[in-house]
Amino acid sequence: DTAVSQTPKYLVTQMGNDKSIKCEQNLGHDTMYWYKQDSKKFLKIMFSYNNKELIINETVPNRFSPKSPDKAHLNLHINSLELGDSAVYFCASSQGWKGASGANVLTFGAGSRLTVL
């Protein structure tokens, strides 16, 4: 069983369209995240949720809307896609924030490569 699974793996779409990426974790973790990785491999956090509650929103445009129906799922919906949205989006999960401990270790999904034409 894949610990953190995200779908789709590849997504090619036109500018202006709306698309969603889904993520599910079966690790029993309380916290889930979305990271964006650009063409230079830089990984930047976008959002984090703890037990369905939004914890971090890193000044991401409001075209991006995360939704967490339960603590095992965190989906990402993107409206009015722009060329600059092309990237690999990674979902991740962790046990939660408990000081300097292994609870902070993130387990990542395999990524969803979004290409906006």
Add this chain to the structure above:
Amino acid sequence: GESVGLHLPTLSVQEGDNSIINCAYSNSASDYFIWYKQESGKGPQFIIDIRSNMDKRQGQRVTVLLNKTVKHLSLQIAATQPGDSAVYFCAGVIQGAQKLVFGQGTRLTINP
């Protein structure tokens, strides 16, 4: 500000040699650091972690060294193998911010 950065974007080593990947961090980064390995087409995978009350931690073929005086950590990989080819990231937990900040990444290439 918060930052975790790497000294070199690429590193090439001969198979069987040891590799050292370096990372620097700023004042506001945390007391806990993690090294990740990302292979092509995959997500980052945990390698090893270290708390700031430690100077060194060893795993299987990997060692992480932490120098708090100069705010520097390194990942040493012993006897590199072709399977070690990947992008390596250091990441620091930002105190109080509940987030993991990643450095730029170093691409390690193993030459036969």
